[in-house]
Amino acid sequence: MKLSPAFVIQQLSNTYEIVSTGELSNQPCLDKLYFYPTEASLIENTLYLLDDSFPEAKIDSIPQNSLAVLIQNKRETPQILPANLCLLKGASSILSLFNQIQELFQTFDCWQKTLMSACLNGEPVQKLLDISFPVLKMPLAIVDSNYHLIASTPACEQDSIPHYLVPKQDGCISGPGFFCVYIKSHSYASHRLFMLNKELNTSCEYYGFLLEYLAEMAQYAFTHNTMLHSLFQTILTDKSADYATISRQLDTLGWRAESHYLCIILENKTLDLHPICSYLENSMPCACAFIYKNNIVLYINQTKSQLDISAISEKLAYLIRDRLLKAGYSRCLPGHQNLYEQYIQAYTALETGKRIHPNLWIHHFDEIALDYILEEATKKLPAYMISHEKLLKLKNIDDLHHTEYVKTLRYYLDNHCNAVQTAKALYIHRSTFLYRLDKIKNILRTDLNNPDEVLYLMLSFRFIEMKEKNKPYALTSTLS
Numbered sequence: 001m002k003l004s005p006a007f008v009i010q011q012l013s014n015t016y017e018i019v020s021t022g023e024l025s026n027q028p029c030l031d032k033l034y035f036y037p038t039e040a041s042l043i044e045n046t047l048y049l050l051d052d053s054f055p056e057a058k059i060d061s062i063p064q065n066s067l068a069v070l071i072q073n074k075r076e077t078p079q080i081l082p083a084n085l086c087l088l089k090g091a092s093s094i095l096s097l098f099n100q101i102q103e104l105f106q107t108f109d110c111w112q113k114t115l116m117s118a119c120l121n122g123e124p125v126q127k128l129l130d131i132s133f134p135v136l137k138m139p140l141a142i143v144d145s146n147y148h149l150i151a152s153t154p155a156c157e158q159d160s161i162p163h164y165l166v167p168k169q170d171g172c173i174s175g176p177g178f179f180c181v182y183i184k185s186h187s188y189a190s191h192r193l194f195m196l197n198k199e200l201n202t203s204c205e206y207y208g209f210l211l212e213y214l215a216e217m218a219q220y221a222f223t224h225n226t227m228l229h230s231l232f233q234t235i236l237t238d239k240s241a242d243y244a245t246i247s248r249q250l251d252t253l254g255w256r257a258e259s260h261y262l263c264i265i266l267e268n269k270t271l272d273l274h275p276i277c278s279y280l281e282n283s284m285p286c287a288c289a290f291i292y293k294n295n296i297v298l299y300i301n302q303t304k305s306q307l308d309i310s311a312i313s314e315k316l317a318y319l320i321r322d323r324l325l326k327a328g329y330s331r332c333l334p335g336h337q338n339l340y341e342q343y344i345q346a347y348t349a350l351e352t353g354k355r356i357h358p359n360l361w362i363h364h365f366d367e368i369a370l371d372y373i374l375e376e377a378t379k380k381l382p383a384y385m386i387s388h389e390k391l392l393k394l395k396n397i398d399d400l401h402h403t404e405y406v407k408t409l410r411y412y413l414d415n416h417c418n419a420v421q422t423a424k425a426l427y428i429h430r431s432t433f434l435y436r437l438d439k440i441k442n443i444l445r446t447d448l449n450n451p452d453e454v455l456y457l458m459l460s461f462r463f464i465e466m467k468e469k470n471k472p473y474a475l476t477s478t479l480s
Contacts, residue, residue, distance in 0.1 A: 001112040001213075002028035003105065005067040008047065009086050010206040011104055012069070016097075019072055019087040028209045029065045033101055035094070042066065047101060051094050071097065108210070111135045115217045122254040122304065124282040125218045126151040132214055136207060139196045142183070142218060142282070148275040150191065151282045161194055179208060181215040183222065193218060225281050228253060228288040232299060235339050236292055247336040255286075255336075259303035262312065263330040263342035265350050266296040271323060284315060295350075297343065302332055313362065320361050326354060329364045348372055374462055383463035390444040391460045397443065405443070408436045410461055413454060 006024040032046040036054050044063040050070040062068045062084055071094055072087045091097045114131050129140045129151050139156035143149055147161065161178075178196050182189035193215045195207055231249055234241050247257055255261075266276070273291050280289040286301035300312060307315070309332065320327055328350025330342035345365040352372050353363025365372075377386060384392065394405045408426060415421040423433040446453050 001105075001108045002031045002045070003108060004028045004206070004209050005030060005047075005084060005086075007206045007209070008067065008101065008104065009069075012088065012097075012101070015100070016088050016090040019089050023083050024067070024086070025084075026205065026208055030067055031105075033098065033105060035098070036068075049094055049098055049101075069097070069101075107135060112213070115214070119217050119220045119224070120254070122224055122286055122301075123221070124151070124285060124287065125221045126283045127285065128214065128217055128221065129153050136195070136210065138207070140214075141194045141196070143192050143194070144275070144278055145190060146275075147192075148278065150278045156194075156196055161196070179205060179211055181208075181211045183215050183219050191218070191222065221282075224253060225288060228255070228299075229290045232288060232290065232297070232339070233292070236297070236343055243336065250336055254304065255301050256303070257335050259301050260332050260334045261339060261342065262300045262302050262309070262332045263339070263346040264298040264300070264312075264316070265328045265343070265346040266298065266320070267326045267328075267350060268323060269294075276319070276323065276325075279319070284312075295347075297346075299339070309364075317362075325361065326350060327362045328353060329362065331365055370462075374459075374466060377459075378463065378466065383466050387463040388457055388460040390446065391457060391464070394440065394443055395464065405436065405440050408433070409440050409457070412437065412448075413458055413461075417448060417454075 004024075004026050006026045007028075008030065009018060009024055012018070029045050030047045032043075034046055034048055036048050036050045042048065042061055042063055044065040046063075046066045048062070048066065048068045050068055052071075054068075054070060060082065062082060064084065066084060068085045070085060070087050071091050072089055088097075111132065115128060118127050118131060125142055129142070130153065132140060133153040139153050141149060141152040141156045141161055143161060149161075178194055180195075181193045183191040183193055193211060195211055227249075231246055231253075235243075235246060251257060266273075268276075273294075273296050277289040277291060277296055280296070280298055281287050284298075284300065284305070285307070286304040287298060288300075289296055289298045291297075300307070302308070302312075305312075309329070313329075316327065319325070328346040328348070330345035330349065333342055349363045349365040349368055352368045352375065353360065356368060356371050357363065391406070391409075394409065397403060398406050404426075408422070411425050412419075412422045415425060419430060419433060419437070423430045426433060441448065448454060
């Protein structure tokens with residue numbers, strides 16, 4: 001990665017005494033480090049290390065896009081100092097200085113490669129800031145056009161970000177204690193990337209070219225998510241879409257067909273959901289969040305993120321609680337062919353869960369699947385019309401004669417047709433239970449060893465409970 005002369009010298013000033021220097025450029029142009037060659041000609045884009053043996057007559061031969069660092073030990077300061085020459089004191093040897101500058105180049109080469117790899121892997125912008133903070137060693141933050149905080153590093157607070165900036169042509173603004181670069185989308189500033197430094201008010205400008213590169217990577221990450229938004233919107237809205245084409249496009253964006261995916265729907269009728277979408281995408285790894293039918297739809301690539309359901313729920317728990325959201329979770333399923341059905345699962349979990357457990361914030365599809373089946377079964381016929389007919393007869397006998405046949409049968413089925421366990425649960429003698437069971441079998445005229453019959457009876461118990469709880473969907477017909 002090319003570094004600017006001003007930045008290199010600013011970094012060296014932390015260790016060495018800079019005796020004198022010209023007006024160094026902030027433009028990145030240095031990508032090589034050499035000792036001064038005695039015979040070869042000087043080349044551009046190079047940082048040269050010079051000692052006292054360097055002839056003063058050749059100072060003017062230093063290329064404009066290069067930088068020379070002269071270790072000043074014995075010789076005097078040249079009378080005419082070019083802009084790209086720096087005099088330095090305090091170096092124990094030219095070799096130690098060479099190693100330090102070489103390490104500086106390697107650090108930012110590694111930073112550049114790591115950022116590019118993160119972008120290609122579809123990492124959120126929060127990850128880009130996390131990668132950059134240990135290298136740049138200054139607080140970083142990204143805000144949207146309304147100054148909602150999208151991502152930030154430690155020691156960077158919303159209150160410390162200036163709110164009075166207007167975009168300029170070059171996309172950069174610096175001021176006391178901060179440097180700002182605009183992240184553009186379709187030729188307008190959609191986000192702002194800030195570097196903050198409250199203690200050293202003049203040093204942020206040296207990082208300008210690095211911040212611009214980081215902004216380019218952030219713009220790539222935002223564009224990547226925009227393309228994902230379009231594909232998922234198509235999946236949910238276009239029934240005639242070519243799923244083979246969509247699958248290939250998702251593969252291109254790193255969302256592979258062999259990966260596992262999770263869909264989550266978040267609901268809040270009072271908040272602006274756009275900032276929440278931005279926060280989710282830029283803090284949750286391998287996530288795509290967008291607004292659909294006034295809810296937030298969040299798809300997560302679990303394979304790439306390496307997060308299981310519990311880890312995802314833990315990450316979202318505080319957001320859901322603090323923003324008073326309701327959430328519906330689908331099952332985790334492999335491949336692209338289930339993405340639409342996973343949306344249906346998440347929506348069903350949310351809507352059914354809100355009715356059955358209104359005090360809970362998070363509803364998983366597996367936890368409400370049986371209730372969903374019962375609701376669907378009673379949409380066109382009321383519960384009493386699809387329950388086991390003989391079970392209803394058994395209940396009528398209980399009501400008329402104050403017997404406990406229904407309770408006895410329910411305990412018997414709950415204990416897997418074990419007579420001893422059922423008698424203990426009912427606190428009656430085994431012979432008393434067997435007598436009741438014979439009466440029940442005579443009334444039902446059914447085989448309790450038939451798994452299908454047992455399943456029908458168990459479902460019928462649930463239908464009866466639905467009627468007794470007076471649930472509207474269990475008692476009313478919705479014929480259409």
